[in-house]
Amino acid sequence: MSTQVKMSIQLKDETLREIEAVIPRYPQSRSALMPILHAVQADLGHIPLEAQEWVADKLGLTPIQVREVVTFYPYYREHPIGKRYIRVCRTLSCALNGAYKICDHFKREFDTDLNVISPDGRVTVEFAECLASCGTAPVAMVDDDLYENLTEEKVVEICNRIKQETPSSTQE
Amino acid sequence: MHPKERRLILQHADTPGYDTSIECYIKHGGYVEQRKAYQMKPEEICQEVLDSGVRGRGGAGFPAGMKWKFLDRRSGKPIYLICNADESEPGTFKDRQIMHKDPHQLIEGMMITAYAIQAKLAFIYIREEMPYAAKILRKAIEDARAANLLGENVLGSGYSCDIIVHRGAAAYICGEETGLIESLEGKRAYPRIKPPYFPAALGLYQCPTIVNNVETLCNVKHIVAMGGKEYAKIGTPGNTGTRIWCLSGHVRNPGYFEIECGKVTYGQLIHELGGGLRPGRKLQALIPGGSSSKVLRGDERFKGKLRDGTPYDWSIEDIPLDFDSPMTVGSMSGSGAVVVVDDSVNIVDVLANINEFYAHESCGQCTPCREGSLWMKKITRRMANGGARVEDVDLLASIGDQIAGRTICAHGEACAWPTQSFVAKFRNEFVAKANETPDERAKREFRLV
Ligand SMILES: Cc1cc2nc3c(=O)[nH]c(=O)nc-3n(C[C@H](O)[C@H](O)[C@H](O)COP(=O)(O)O)c2cc1C
Numbered sequence: 357m358s359t360q361v362k363m364s365i366q367l368k369d370e371t372l373r374e375i376e377a378v379i380p381r382y383p384q385s386r387s388a389l390m391p392i393l394h395a396v397q398a399d400l401g402h403i404p405l406e407a408q409e410w411v412a413d414k415l416g417l418t419p420i421q422v423r424e425v426v427t428f429y430p431y432y433r434e435h436p437i438g439k440r441y442i443r444v445c446r447t448l449s450c451a452l453n454g455a456y457k458i459c460d461h462f463k464r465e466f467d468t469d470l471n472v473i474s475p476d477g478r479v480t481v482e483f484a485e486c487l488a489s490c491g492t493a494p495v496a497m498v499d500d501d502l503y504e505n506l507t508e509e510k511v512v513e514i515c516n517r518i519k520q521e522t523p524s525s526t527q528e
Numbered sequence: 529m530h531p532k533e534r535r536l537i538l539q540h541a542d543t544p545g546y547d548t549s550i551e552c553y554i555k556h557g558g559y560v561e562q563r564k565a566y567q568m569k570p571e572e573i574c575q576e577v578l579d580s581g582v583r584g585r586g587g588a589g590f591p592a593g594m595k596w597k598f599l600d601r602r603s604g605k606p607i608y609l610i611c612n613a614d615e616s617e618p619g620t621f622k623d624r625q626i627m628h629k630d631p632h633q634l635i636e637g638m639m640i641t642a643y644a645i646q647a648k649l650a651f652i653y654i655r656e657e658m659p660y661a662a663k664i665l666r667k668a669i670e671d672a673r674a675a676n677l678l679g680e681n682v683l684g685s686g687y688s689c690d691i692i693v694h695r696g697a698a699a700y701i702c703g704e705e706t707g708l709i710e711s712l713e714g715k716r717a718y719p720r721i722k723p724p725y726f727p728a729a730l731g732l733y734q735c736p737t738i739v740n741n742v743e744t745l746c747n748v749k750h751i752v753a754m755g756g757k758e759y760a761k762i763g764t765p766g767n768t769g770t771r772i773w774c775l776s777g778h779v780r781n782p783g784y785f786e787i788e789c790g791k792v793t794y795g796q797l798i799h800e801l802g803g804g805l806r807p808g809r810k811l812q813a814l815i816p817g818g819s820s821s822k823v824l825r826g827d828e829r830f831k832g833k834l835r836d837g838t839p840y841d842w843s844i845e846d847i848p849l850d851f852d853s854p855m856t857v858g859s860m861s862g863s864g865a866v867v868v869v870d871d872s873v874n875i876v877d878v879l880a881n882i883n884e885f886y887a888h889e890s891c892g893q894c895t896p897c898r899e900g901s902l903w904m905k906k907i908t909r910r911m912a913n914g915g916a917r918v919e920d921v922d923l924l925a926s927i928g929d930q931i932a933g934r935t936i937c938a939h940g941e942a943c944a945w946p947t948q949s950f951v952a953k954f955r956n957e958f959v960a961k962a963n964e965t966p967d968e969r970a971k972r973e974f975r976l977v
């Protein structure tokens with residue numbers, strides 16, 4: 357739009373196309389903010405400040421109008437996470453079925469703590485609130501995939517698969 | 529399907545071979561009701577929905593036909609329809625089944641509703657954590673558009689309406705309808721104060737807007753199919769239709785069960801459909817309608833007179849599964865999420881788990897909710913971790929009592945009711961928590977916080 361905010365971070369063409377397509381779909385362009393942030397995060401892995409400025413410019417918003425949204429919603433993040441995103445539900449129905457232990461198993465498998473990138477760079481483990489799958493508790497998501505009725509064995513299996521699929525950042 | 533179920537909404541969902549394609553839906557009689565509805569006048573459909581008595585399935589149980597009547601049709605502004613697919617009340621997983629297994633039923637329900645209220649545009653606000661459902665719905669919308677079931681000049685009726693799938697970003701408060709609207713406008717999900725911001729008058733972009741839950745909108749299709757008065761014969765007066773109940777926690781066979789309203793009790797749900805508790809376990813507590821509904825004590829008896837004068841004397845097991853009965857016993861059916869808590873866990877720990885949720889999800893606009901939910905969380909977490917004091921029980925009660933009724937949205941009640949009800953009903957257990965030994969804590973099967 358008016359002033360071109362330069363971005364040293366490069367969005368993929370496909371992301372740019374997606375962003376252009378989503379804006380006119382809404383009666384008011386500001387409504388496209390969340391879908392745009394989803395697209396940016398899917399592309400870059402997080403939403404750095406300069407990307408936020410670029411988005412603000414795109415929609416004719418002030419940077420703070422973008423940042424207040426980025427920081428309000430738990431899903432958006434301003435900093436990178438591990439290559440795979442593990443979210444373990446900790447809410448009641450899952451907790452009653454051992455969710456906290458399940459989370460400990462995930463942490464143990466990657467020798468990591470909650471909310472930080474694991475030492476091998478492969479994962480970030482976080483707690484999630486009720487994932488709307490309480491009938492198959494305990495559950496967790498790995499990126500977009502939901503895993504249900506988790507047991508220690510299943511967690512080990514999932515983690516082994518992640519280790520096979522995802523290269524460690526430490527072993528170059 | 530359990531013999532005690534009556535499946536209307538989930539009629540096909542779990543049938544082997546039934547898939548999410550438009551062909552499959554049409555083969556099973558799909559989109560017939562939309563054609564029928566588009567031959568009717570919009571007011572006639574609204575009247576059928578009013579006659580059906582169908583109540584909202586998202587939490588408050590407000591009659592859908594009545595809500596539609598409140599729509600400001602004179603403002604000259606465009607009207608919007610929003611499907612609330614945020615499904616985040618702890619314990620609830622029914623909308624997930626519909627969207628993943630029968631997306632076209634929702635699209636058909638929405639297109640009938642949109643026509644009935646003469647919406648210019650419709651949205652599905654779906655929580656971020658259901659990425660596949662969002663994909664399935666987008667595909668369903670594309671296929672419906674190709675078949676002229678939505679988009680321009682739908683079925684040659686002259687009526688046009690599209691549906692936009694809008695994904696959330698993991699904030700529970702987007703389930704609250706005015707928070708949802710703010711979010712859809714590209715802002716933080718700060719709920720708006722009512723009055724004046726009733727969506728039916730001042731909703732999305734300050735235009736008249738109807739927000740309904742996924743399950744509610746699916747019901748509209750069945751109301752058109754059988755007519756409002758016929759539909760009202762399902763269930764009991766004032767509690768019409770079927771409802772999908774979500775059973776979870778300490779039961780052997782958790783899951784979702786679609787049941788004719790008022791025809792099955794909580795006892796039957798837990799023991800027959802849900803397979804009962806684990807061997808040797810007793811029912812300690814029951815959360816009858818999502819984690820914000822007031823807790824019931826396993827051994828409680830409820831006595832009094834129903835509105836029509838009939839006396840009742842119920843245990844938890846005797847309470848009918850409908851909208852009104854949980855209210856009769858001082859709680860609510862909420863989102864239809866039933867969470868069973870047996871005697872293997874400490875009740876303070878259960879509340880501590882719930883309080884973590886509400887403290888995390890407060891949007892932070894109102895001081896009583898923001899600070900209160902945080903204090904309650906900190907106190908119950910400390911109690912769970914060995915730092916309980918006898919006076920905590922009164923402290924908790926006093927905080928809980930200062931939130932409800934003093935906030936912009938019902939999250940205030942949602943975060944206060946658990947603490948208020950747990951403390952009132954399990955006072956002795958909360959006092960005894962001060963004497964809990966590390967040994968007792970270590971012996972428990974699972975940590976809850
Ligand atoms: C804190 C809070 C969270 C809510 N979450 C949801 C939700 O996840 N899904 C939903 O359908 N309704 C939710 N509601 C209820 C909505 O505000 C609204 O009443 C409902 O979507 C209306 O649809 P219905 O009349 O068809 O039930 C929530 C309400 C509150 C106060």
Ligand code: SF4
Pocket residue numbers: 701718719889890891892893894895897898935936937938939940
């Ligand atoms: S009650 Fe809580 S969630 Fe609702 S507007 Fe106030 S602070 Fe936000």
Ligand code: FES
Pocket residue numbers: 445446447448449450451485486487488489490493494495618619620
């Ligand atoms: S409590 Fe874990 S999915 Fe609902």
